[in-house]
Amino acid sequence: MTETAQPRPIVVGYDDSAQARDALAVGVALARATGYPLMLASAYGPVAALSQDELDARGAEVLDQLERAADSLPTELSTAVELTAVPGSSAAAALHQLAEGVHPRAIVLGSCHRGPVGRVLMGSVAERLLNGAPCPVVVAPRGVAGRDPLRLRTVCVGFDARAEGWTALQRAAQVAAAAGAHLRVVMALQPLTGTPTMPMFPAEVVAEHHRRAEIELDRAVRSVANRLEAEPRLVRGYPEAVLAKEAERDVDLLVLGSRGYGPLRRVLLASVSTELMRSAPCAVMVVPRSAQPELTGEGMAAEDEFVASG
Numbered sequence: 001m002t003e004t005a006q007p008r009p010i011v012v013g014y015d016d017s018a019q020a021r022d023a024l025a026v027g028v029a030l031a032r033a034t035g036y037p038l039m040l041a042s043a044y045g046p047v048a049a050l051s052q053d054e055l056d057a058r059g060a061e062v063l064d065q066l067e068r069a070a071d072s073l074p075t076e077l078s079t080a081v082e083l084t085a086v087p088g089s090s091a092a093a094a095l096h097q098l099a100e101g102v103h104p105r106a107i108v109l110g111s112c113h114r115g116p117v118g119r120v121l122m123g124s125v126a127e128r129l130l131n132g133a134p135c136p137v138v139v140a141p142r143g144v145a146g147r148d149p150l151r152l153r154t155v156c157v158g159f160d161a162r163a164e165g166w167t168a169l170q171r172a173a174q175v176a177a178a179a180g181a182h183l184r185v186v187m188a189l190q191p192l193t194g195t196p197t198m199p200m201f202p203a204e205v206v207a208e209h210h211r212r213a214e215i216e217l218d219r220a221v222r223s224v225a226n227r228l229e230a231e232p233r234l235v236r237g238y239p240e241a242v243l244a245k246e247a248e249r250d251v252d253l254l255v256l257g258s259r260g261y262g263p264l265r266r267v268l269l270a271s272v273s274t275e276l277m278r279s280a281p282c283a284v285m286v287v288p289r290s291a292q293p294e295l296t297g298e299g300m301a302a303e304d305e306f307v308a309s310g
Helices: 018-034 052-071 091-102 124-130 163-179 203-222 239-247 271-279 301-309
Strands: 010-013 038-044 082-087 106-109 137-139 154-158 182-189 231-236 253-257 283-287
Touching: 010 018, 010 091, 018 038, 018 106, 018 137, 018 163, 038 052, 038 091, 052 082, 082 091, 091 124, 154 163, 154 239, 163 182, 163 203, 163 253, 163 283, 182 203, 182 239, 203 231, 231 239, 239 253, 239 271
Parallel strands: 010 038, 010 106, 038 082, 106 137, 154 182, 154 253, 182 231, 253 283
Antiparallel strands: 137 283
């Protein structure tokens, strides 16, 4: 008999701080919207500085802390949530090791406590983890735990025609489909950069640049499942500014791709991702550039083909 694979969880990095409670609020929203299991994880250590007895005692304290957090969850989640205390040389290292073992759908972290309320601002753990995580990383905006329970009504994805843009689109479509959310696909039409010999481009070159972007965006929208009715938005400007403005338009989750180089299956922040992780008013997910599409095709055109064939 073939063993059934364990469902991949959404991991929330938790340490009982205000930022951790923000992360938990976003993790709960994702778990409720998608049906994925929830795992609360807390790192403790440093391993080299503590004796085994001290490590055991600290691990027990961390598990008690996680159990109290689990008791605060909605009933449908509190009975199924998994708790894990992970020893490590640092919180980032421990969570990275955990991710390598359980292959989570995403790791959710809180913002830095110095950030403005209602905004994302990376802390040291998030920054270290984002520059090497093997799975999507979500950073919660500060103060979200003190608001009404978060619901995923609008998922916005920053799209370009490179591989990381398509990877981000697939993950955004999957989350939006599971949540019954509106999907907004935003593409920045960057101005053409002139040269000393050609500071201004002819009108036909500018028009062709715009036409190609429209074609790429149309392909992206047509690749999404029909039931999502994805909203395309082609906006003139640089990606940082365009996506920052879009995030202000009632977006609950902003999905970004990693940059197009570096180790495969790792999140690597580009300047666009870095800027938005520091300033966005909503939860931000950064997806590894080589994350594998889900075989179900949920949220993508493959889903329509499956329904038609059934």
